[in-house]
Amino acid sequence: MNWILLIIAGLFEVGFAACLGKAKETTGTASYWWFSGFLICLAISMVLLVKATQTLPIGTAYAVWTGIGAVGTVLVGIFFFKEPADFWRLFFITTLIASIVGLKAVTTQ
Template identity: 40%
Template sequence: MAWLYVFIGGIIEIGWVLGLKYSNGFTLLVPSILTVISLIISFFFFTKSMKLLPIGTAYAVFTGIGTAGTVIIGMLLLGESASFLRILFILLLIVGIIGLKLISSDEDKQHSKIKSKVNE
């Protein structure tokens, strides 16, 4: 379930990052409100994931999803450069995210569970 939380948080992060662009420096009310709401929801899911995942892994995956997604949206919808190197490095980032997921061991998850129970 923790991976679902970090994935949802990362996807919603794309929304608030795009919202920062469209809020015009928080001078436009509706985009600003939507941005702040998206930010809160994104961090809610991110913090839920950290109860079960090591903080470094959770943060790297969360920001990696947000970064890759934002760059992809920028290329597809906002006319940003889609050069070979840019796509290559986004693919490397995605491979890194998948790699972190694959090497995340049950021991790390168990350690996080114990740590969160101690902190309750």
């Protein structure tokens, strides 16, 4: 169950990074809405991360959480913010995914 919470926490990390990107692109009231979304996603992500670390090793949980956030944020950047998707970016994202899967595989809890 805590692995599921950790994955959801990572997805909310992607959410708060995406909201920051949109807040930077907008002005006025729209910017405040995106910043509010950032704060909400940040709070949910942190609460779920804390919950997950009650039974998972902190080093593994934090690495997986940041890895999900990093991979997701790069993909959001590519698909929604028109960031480059060159070979090396995709190669290193793939190695990051392999590392996350590897951490899950060697963690006994």
